[in-house]
Amino acid sequence: MNIFEAAVFLCGLQAFLSGVVTAQETHIGPTDVLPATAEDQLSPDCREEQYPCTRMYSVHYPLKQCIHTLCFYSLRRMYVVNKEICSRVVCLQDDFLKAELCREKAGWPRRMQRSAK
Numbered sequence: 001m002n003i004f005e006a007a008v009f010l011c012g013l014q015a016f017l018s019g020v021v022t023a024q025e026t027h028i029g030p031t032d033v034l035p036a037t038a039e040d041q042l043s044p045d046c047r048e049e050q051y052p053c054t055r056m057y058s059v060h061y062p063l064k065q066c067i068h069t070l071c072f073y074s075l076r077r078m079y080v081v082n083k084e085i086c087s088r089v090v091c092l093q094d095d096f097l098k099a100e101l102c103r104e105k106a107g108w109p110r111r112m113q114r115s116a117k
Contacts, residue, residue, distance in 0.1 A: 045092040053086035 061078040064071055100110065 043091065046089055047091075048087055049090045050085055050087045053084050055082045055084070056080070057082065 056079055058077050058079050060075040062073045063076050064073055066072075103110065
């Protein structure tokens, strides 16, 4: 491959990659925030709990590389850490179910339900 063919190949590659880069969109995932009216709809034994939800996702970042007067772009994968505060609704019944699952995983027997009758 001579210099002219290499230059034509790199120019074609640059045109292709620049089209790919302009066609990409950054997509941000759905937010986990509850609507403002959700506090009014919660039952008395439920509460809204906030927790840190850190997500890592990858994006393609164009990097310009030049050799003398010939420049081309390459797509590098970059990892972005997204730190957000998410919220969820936790009810008393869910807490009991989680406690029972923890007891079963630890090897403890299930709790006996007491009846007041």
